[in-house]
Amino acid sequence: MKTKKLILTRDIVDKQGILMKKSVIIPSHIIDKENNIDYEITAIENCVFEDDSILESIILPNTIKRIGDYAFSNCINLKSINLPKGLLSIKPYTFNNCIDLKNITFSEKLKTIGTCAFRKCRSLKKVKIPKSVTSIDSYAFKHSGLESFIHEQSDDLERVMIGKECFSGCDNLSEVIFSDNMKMLNTLTFSGCEKLEKLVLPKDLKTMHSSSIAFCKNLKEIYLPRYFQTMEENAIMDCPNITRIYWKGISYPQEIAELKFKSHL
Template identity: 30%
Template sequence: MRVQTEEWRRFIPGVRMYKGKKTLFYNGEKLYDEYGKYLIYSKEEQESWEVIIVLPGVEVIPEETFSFSKVEAVIMSDTVRRIEDSAFWNCTRLKHVKLPTNLEYVGSSAFRCCKSLEAIFIPPSCRKIDLAAFQGCKKLVFLNVPQHTQLSYHVIADTTLIYISPFATDHNGEYDNDREVNDWIRNLHAGNEFSLHRACCSYNPLDEVIFGIIKRQGLKTFKKQDRLGATASLYLSRNPSADTKEQKIIKRYILDMMGEVI
């Protein structure tokens, strides 16, 4: 799902059906007070939301704002700079997250126990991901984190990603050395052994980079799983920032092999 900036200018805050989904267009307003009383929408209303679109102008997603069981997708405008603690905690159906390109901070447990979340693409602007930000995201396997981003403890505990790493120590996805795990996370997109991950799972995947890989390795690259168990097509289908289409890349490859000028 993509929402273009020019469309956003027409939207006003509130709840409405959008592309067949019950959607909150969020402008940063408080949804409840410090005593847990609902200021604008009832609990029943909030539990019915399927999509959250954060409108331009919002800079901070407050603590414990969107812990709703039916939310499937979150799309944030590029004005958002901070996602505070437990902002999306326990959104158990959340599958699609489009983070802002200017994001600087992801708070503690921000996406904790989002059990359906498979993919997260951290933008280069992000300075820190705090304690257990993605802990309990059991299906999380596609993750791109810039090398300069500071990672706190147990960021990916109890996720699919930690289980396929060399570091999981028990059935709860716990591990002993956060430094080793964090270095491994930051370097997933570096080195030839994760070349598909680097090309397709980055925040801004480039046709030229992917094309260079399949030019060297052939079309089998799109079918062959890498060490994380994913093909290029699967990476691109999960990346909300990817504009690259498999057929477009394959066409470029075939034309190149035929000696056509692209």
């Protein structure tokens, strides 16, 4: 029997009778007896399950190495999914607006989380990002229900990048632990995070861009790393309850800290 690799498309899923079902198990192989071919499923094409409002749970085989853009976008009743162990990237909008998705376990080989990957996942409360991840793109968790975000520490020196508005509108976010390899806080990384009271920034962070932290009305304390260098104008914007900003064990009022790092002193 011949063996071939197969990318799962919407047509194939439809023919296999696994569209518009509550529970789906994707097989690792599809056997074509007529042509004596063993198809190994290695990827899911873009948009395959997009807008499937019936799907509640899906089990994926570890043979899958790629899941395409929008693959599960707007699956509003999807509650659970396992991510294959060899998955390297979560593509843009993969789980966008999966408002009932409660838990996600990431592959230990995962490298990137794409733009809007978990945007508007309002039932997603806690995520633990493996240390292998070096890029979380813009809007990845925007308007999600996150309460806790933890990025595991890595001994690798590879720089970690986080895009703009990554946690914008996460109004339940109260715990944030970053990998120390993050060098820069991007525009509106934290915007409208109303339950965030204390923010400890990673030890390798050097720069905060304009409006990196904005409209976090209950934020009281920010802890800057020892070798922090630059705070752009209005890096902290409309956070009325900040009392102190800490750096090298010394606390400063916000306006003094902004002046200090604007001048690179």
